[in-house]
Amino acid sequence: MSAIKIGAAPLNQTPLDWSGNLQRIVSAINEAREKKVELLCFPELAITGYGSEDLFLSYWFPIKALDQLKTLLPHCKGITVAIGLPVRIENKVYNTMAIVENGKLKGFVAKQYMAIDGVHYEFRWFTPWKAHGIIDLDFFGEKIPFGDISFHHKTIHYGFEICEDAWRGPIRPGYRLCERKVDLIFNPSASHFAMGKTLERKELIEFSSKEFDCYYCYVNLLGNEAGRMIFDGETMLAKSGKVLYRNQLLSYQDFQVLTFEVKEEVQEIARILSKEEEFVQAASLGLFDYLRKSKSRGFVLSLSGGADSSTVAILVAEMVRRGIQELGLENFCKKISFPIPQNSASAEKELVNQLLTTAYQGTKNSSVDTFKSAKELAESLGATFYHWTIDEEVGTYTQKIEDAIGRKLTWAEDDITLQNIQARTRSPIIWMLANINNALLLATSNRSEGDVGYTTMDGDTSGSISPIAAVDKYFILHWLRWAEKNLDRPGLALVNSLQPSAELRPAERTQTDEKDLMPYSLIVEIEKLAIRDRRSPMDVFLILKEEIQIEDQILKGYIKKFFQLWSRNQWKRERLAPSFHLDQFNVDPKTWYRFPILSGGYKEELEQLDQL
Structure with missing residues (x-):
């Protein structure tokens, strides 16, 4: 095998952006050619974008993709290029890689296995190709x-x-390629980001290169392509069970051209990020792409001074910081269509000020501490900060309903009603601010709240996008302490000193989140077993009984509460704003876990717990 230079090109594509997608592909090919690359591989479905959803079922859409491929051919002179696109044959659509050599189309490789778990739904769109079949x-x-x-x-x-092909154990195509004595296997992928996932990929790629005795090159899509899934652009090259190259993930670039000499020596291996680093980098990239692709003029946030809204504020500020660091001030501003600040020394804070508008909306139940927390954080980031109270509006709504029903509302009888009207009253005015600014309203619900419905529909759930809805509250609380020190965010000091509370009841009723629900650390353990692993209530109890030091009756009570609240609140999860997939799993029925809106609520399964 002679020494050649090969390349991989992660791309940040957008469904239906035909000209933009093609331009990025051509630019990457030109750069690869300048770098003397002989063989360049793009990710899966790079021409259309992976997130095109039911467009793949359209008759015209795959035809247009083939037209784009035809347009691309003249740009492939002097180089061999592998590029992903859908191909329709009669009434079936195939997920393929087209191989173009020196401007001439040499063939199509069709994907043999479909991803159908978690966020993936490929059998809806694509037909798997049969092994050995050629037409x-x-x-x-x-x-x-x-x-x-x-x-x-x-x-x-x-x-x-092609992506899922590699994850199918002993039946994967790699074994047949090994029998053909290939020297190099490419794995073009559209593999969604999840915290910690890079270790799984690394293990697979090392195993593959050793098992098949060849070079193994993995290349992934990049960025928040279509709204929910984020792709990390990971690229790896391995040989004989050893990684020779690995790039740094989650770039803000439109594309990258990563090149490697096919040789045994280690070339470059980027550091594997911690979970805390992965979270902030993935979420900030997700916000950056969502902002520019939606052509919005910034973000609006109801900043309560608590953990969730403070996390979202930090993510926006980090979006700006990372964008300037990676793209440079001028290019970052160009991408988001904002004027370049005149003072480069204060550019980061000036941009945050223009991009992030926050408001603290207090009531008589709000504390001085949360107001100070919100104000200090906003000022430390440079965000625009407003504050007002909503007691007058709450009073008006309350008076109207009291007049209608002929009695006073009391905390003893109307607790949920009196809490929810405060959260809902905040929604119309913060939406006004978002409309005035032509900005995206950021919702602040987390995954733990989504599990149990601890959120007010049309109140704190209001928003265009919900950046942390796929992340549990226990992690968020830990991450904020990490961020204060490691991201140099001193404005989080007061946030981190507060105990999480909705602050919707009078102070004398001592409301805290965990008092209303259960410890957040326990919600995480229950949801992993119940939702991620799909265990029954009895299984959850028997497993946690051995792992957690807690009285059986208390543990049973928490488990029953979780399953009852989960079942009761599916309708809320159906209506949550779009969120990013950031962890091993999420509770969004549109992307990961489907559950009936109406059900028996695990009645018999929970009764079995009482009989144990």
Whole structure:
């Protein structure tokens, strides 16, 4: 096998942005050619974007993708390029890689296994290709090989496993490619980001390169492509069970061209980020792409001084900090269509001031501490900060309903009603601010609240996007302490000193989140078993009984409460604002966990706990 330079090109694409997608592909090819790359691999479905959803089912959409491929051919002179796109054959659509050599289309490799777990729903759109199958496809009057094919470049024999193909154990295509004695396997992927996932990929790629005795090159899509899933742009090259190259994840660039000499020596291996670093980098990239692709003029946030809204504020500030660091001030401002601040020394705070508008909306039940917490944090970040009270509006609503029903509302009889009207009253005015600014309203619900419905629909759930809805509250509380020190955010000091509370009841009723619910650390353990692992209430109890030091009856009570609240509040999860997938799992029924809105609520399963 002769030494050649190969390349991988993570791309930040957008569904239906045909010209933009093509321009990024062509720019990457031109850069690769300048870098003397001979063989360049793009990610899965790079021409259309992976997140095109039911557009893949349209008759015209795959045809347009083939038109884009035809347009691309002249740009591939002097280089071999592998690029992903959907291909329709009669009434079936296939997920493919097209291989173009020196401007001529050589063939299509079709994906053999579909991802159907978690956030993936590929069987809805694509048909798996059968192993060993090869046909001729008519490509604008020319017959092109299509199916389970491998290729040659000089003395190198190479093939493909497309994303999920590699995760199918002993039946994966890699074993057949090994029998064909390939020297190099590319894995073009659209693999969603999740905290800690890079370690799983690293293990797979190391195993693959050793098991198949070849070079193994992995390349992933990049950025918040279509709204919910974030792609990290991870690229790795391995040989003989050893990683030779790994890039740093979650770039703000439109594309990257990463090159490697095919040789045994280690070339460059980026540091694996901690979970805390991954969270802030993925969420800030998600916000950056959502802002610019939605053509919005910034963000508006109801800043309560508590953990959730403070986390969201930090993520926006980090979006600005990271964007300036990676892209440079001028290019960052150009991408978000904002004027460049005149004073470069204070540019970060000036941009945060323009991009993030916050408001503290107090009531007679709010504390001085949360007001100070919100104000100090906003000022430390440079965010615009407003504050007002909503007691007059709450009083008006309350008086109207009291007049209608002919009695006074009391905390003894109307606790939920009196709490919710405060949260809902905050919504219309903060939406006004978002409309005035042509900005995205940021909701602040977290995953733990989503589990048990501890949130007011049309109140604190209001928003265009909910950045932390897929992250548990226990992690958020830990992350804020980490962020204060490691991100140099001293404005979090007061936030981190407060105990989480909705502050919707009078002070004498001593409201805290965990008193209303259960310890956040326990919610995490229950949801992992119940939702991620899909265990029954009895399984959850028997497992946690061995792992957690807590009285059986108290543990049973918490488990019953979790399942009852989970079942009762599915309708809320159906209506939450779009959120980013950031962890191993989430509770969004549109992307990860579907559950009936109406159900028996685990009645028999929970009764069995009492009989144990």
